[in-house]
Amino acid sequence: MDGPFIIKPLTQHEAALFMPMTYPSYRHLLMRLSDEKMSERGRNSVFAIGAFLGLLPVGLTLALADASLDIDILSIYAARQFRGNGMAAAMLKELVLEARGRIGKMRGHQLVRSGSAGEDPGSFRIRAIYEKEHHFSQAVERILDSQGFEPSTPRCTVFRCDSEMGQMPWLDMYFDVSEPFRIIPWIEVDPGEIELVRTGNGEAGEFPQELSPFSETDRIEPSNSMALLRSGKIVGWSITHRPMPDTIRYSSIFVAADIRGLGLAIPLLMESIRRHVRTEMAVQAPKATFVVYHTNPEMKRMVSRRMARYSKEITESVERILSIAINCILSLLL
Ligand SMILES: CC(C)(COP(=O)(O)OP(=O)(O)OC[C@H]1O[C@@H](n2cnc3c(N)ncnc32)[C@H](O)[C@@H]1OP(=O)(O)O)[C@@H](O)C(=O)NCCC(=O)NCCS
Structure with missing residues (x-):
């Protein structure tokens, strides 16, 4: 990325400054970075990529790995006055790099421990879930395009009521x-x-x-x-x-x-x-959201019939996946 921003994985010490840059329900994850170093636990491992302008925090991408080491992107945020400078795209690129390194290491440790170090370490997925037709959807789509995420697949319908x-x-x-x-x-x-x-x-x-x-x-x-x-x-x-x-x-x-x-x-x-x-x-x-998955057509019919009239907004949520082959440096671990 051209420009004055520094994009890097956050340390625990830095993370507190970035709290306002994600949803309230994810803020506690920024307090968990200290146990993350070289985490062999893997599960529920937090990825926090920050953008700085000098010492000023200006952007955050937050993601979480599940037990199978697949990663969900939880939020991407760029401070308003710095948008359109490629900051979000650069944070996502850094997330992919960081994930490749950390997940690769965790997977490597697992293989070594299980005595199957010679095996193909396999691959993992980064998943982005977002709602179509939101004001941010177009930007998110272009950011995901820039890292080669697969085309979107439908996931659920979200009914918003008051x-x-x-x-x-x-x-x-x-x-x-x-x-x-x-x-x-x-x-x-x-x-x-x-x-x-x-x-x-x-x-x-x-x-x-x-x-x-x-x-x-x-x-x-x-x-x-x-x-x-x-x-x-x-x-x-x-x-x-x-x-x-x-x-x-x-x-x-x-x-x-x-x-x-x-x-x-x-x-x-x-x-x-x-x-x-x-x-x-x-x-x-006073607000409510109803999440109805496409895998559950009966529920979708029921909620559509009974709730649609009382919904202020109905949007489609989709997911896009990036599959990444792990290049473990197993020799370093042995
Ligand atoms: C969405 C957001 C993260 C984009 O950050 P950004 O740093 O401006 O994004 P970038 O400069 O890296 O732009 C990446 C691409 O998105 C495009 N883009 C950015 N803002 C856009 C907008 N409002 N409408 C359409 N496209 C947009 C850029 O043109 C660029 O596309 P290109 O690579 O094809 O040129 C930022 O607008 C934001 O923080 N919004 C509020 C939080 C939010 O809605 N997050 C998403 C849900 S968690």
Whole structure:
């Protein structure tokens, strides 16, 4: 990049200055850089690439590696007065370089430990998720193009609502479910039952990763995340998060395969919504987003039919992937 910016991975000491440059729900990740050095843990490893003008922080790209060492880009930000100078593209380029080095090393350590150091270290993926037709979409697309990300594939539809959704007639139509079913707050469920769901041994059975109740567990909203029980066993859930102080995200609604079609999903969702819009929570968090995955056409139909009229905005979220072959320098590790 031409210009006066310095682009580099941040140290823990520098990271605090960059807090305002990402979403509130990701800021805590900037406090975790200290354990990252040469991290052999790999999982939940944070990547923070900063841009400086002299000593002034002017841009941040934040990303997170999951347990399988694939990386999600969480946010890209360039300070307003410096936009259009190639800063975001340069940060992404640096992220790819840094990821290649760090993931390569972690993978190398894994292979050495497992005694399979001679094997092909394989590849990993960097994923960017963003909404189409947003004011930033065009810029994000060009930035991803610059690093050779694959074309976008559809992921989910996002419905954005405000307090008007309190007027939905369905809210007063679906209340109790009858025995043996019961809807209770997720936080009141026996932890042993939740563990059975986590290990796949519960009555909920298998569920797609995107509907897991175990993502972002530290930010699950306790006030209106609900569990559906059958004779005390978890068979469904409506899990919400609070990504911003004024917004509740309805992240996953799931009912077990053997009880679909019994009309249980709507009372479950309505109980979550009532606890949001009919309580004090509606004042603190008047906004709501509903995330409906393309892998779940029944839910998309249901939410479209019942929520679209009360949605201020409906956008399509897509993902783009960059697959990177790992060139491990195994000889250095042996
Ligand atoms: C999106 C954002 C990060 C771009 O930062 P930037 O430093 O201005 O981007 P760059 O200068 O590296 O531009 C990269 C490409 O995007 C294009 N671009 C930048 N801003 C654009 C805009 N508003 N509309 C269309 N294209 C744009 C540039 O022309 C360039 O394309 P090119 O390489 O084909 O010439 C910046 O606008 C920003 O911080 N916005 C607020 C936060 C945000 O919305 N982040 C994205 C979601 S997390």
